Amino acid sequence: MTIELHNVSVTFDGVEKVEAIKNISLTIDHKECLAILGPSGSGKTTLLNVIGGMLPLTNGEIFVDGQAIHRLTASELQTFRRTKIGYIFQDYRLFDQFTVLENVMLPQWPYDSKKTNEEKARGLLEDLQISHREKAFPSLLSGGEKQRVAIARAMLHQPDILLCDEPTGNLDADNRNNVMEIIEEIRKQGITIIIVTHDQEVAKRGTRELFIRDGELASG
Numbered sequence: 021m022t023i024e025l026h027n028v029s030v031t032f033d034g035v036e037k038v039e040a041i042k043n044i045s046l047t048i049d050h051k052e053c054l055a056i057l058g059p060s061g062s063g064k065t066t067l068l069n070v071i072g073g074m075l076p077l078t079n080g081e082i083f084v085d086g087q088a089i090h091r092l093t094a095s096e097l098q099t100f101r102r103t104k105i106g107y108i109f110q111d112y113r114l115f116d117q118f119t120v121l122e123n124v125m126l127p128q129w130p131y132d133s134k135k136t137n138e139e140k141a142r143g144l145l146e147d148l149q150i151s152h153r154e155k156a157f158p159s160l161l162s163g164g165e166k167q168r169v170a171i172a173r174a175m176l177h178q179p180d181i182l183l184c185d186e187p188t189g190n191l192d193a194d195n196r197n198n199v200m201e202i203i204e205e206i207r208k209q210g211i212t213i214i215i216v217t218h219d220q221e222v223a224k225r226g227t228r229e230l231f232i233r234d235g236e237l238a239s240g
């Protein structure tokens with residue numbers, strides 16, 4: 021899916037006013053793996069959340085495959101996120117009270133039959149070589165295993181866009197490479213990927229690097 025941002029700004033209006041991203045215009049092509057780099061607080065996660073339809077824009081427009089995301093109602097946005105977006109995080113965000121298999125199935129629980137959901141989840145766990153731990157609880161897994169489970173969960177509904185916020189931030193070099201290989205494979209399936217990272221090695225493995233400083237694009 022092609023993602024287009026036109027003059028996008030996000031300002032947080034709290035005790036202090038923070039202009040988290042300022043006037044960003046950007047096109048991300050179908051099947052790109054875009055790496056977003058920048059110092060802490062520069063606006064990387066805000067940009068990711070805007071693309072994922074999780075944050076309202078203060079100004080500007082955002083189109084995903086021509087659909088005007090900034091004009092969607094709350095319920096349309098919910099459908100957009102649920103069907104089009106997969107999200108993975110540095111801290112995995114697995115639920116410790118559920119098994120690996122249940123964690124992967126959870127987001128689709130209301131939308132698929134148990135049998136279909138279970139089959140899809142098992143298929144993904146196999147693809148990601150973690151099916152032997154399907155009955156384990158997440159607290160027993162290594163960081164690399166947890167991230168593979170989180171990737172399976174993010175991919176279960178076959179999203180068109182995978183958003184990755186520091187996906188390798190808690191991993192050692194071997195696990196980092198393993199997760200990046202998985203992400204590359206996912207891109208080859210036709211999915212547009214955006215990775216926020218501090219890690220130059222991770223960024224290099226994308227198809228393009230983009231730098232943000234003080235909420236503005238430094239290059240791209």
Ligand SMILES: Nc1ncnc2c1ncn2[C@@H]1O[C@H](COP(=O)(O)OP(=O)(O)OP(=O)(O)O)[C@@H](O)[C@H]1O
Nearest residue numbers: 032034038040058059060061062063064065066067
């Ligand atoms: N909900 C919020 N309310 C107020 N300010 C916020 C909010 N979310 C983010 N900010 C501020 O917006 C700016 C950009 O934050 P953001 O999380 O996008 O940066 P980042 O580049 O992802 O940082 P890091 O690399 O440390 O995660 C920061 O100054 C942050 O404090």
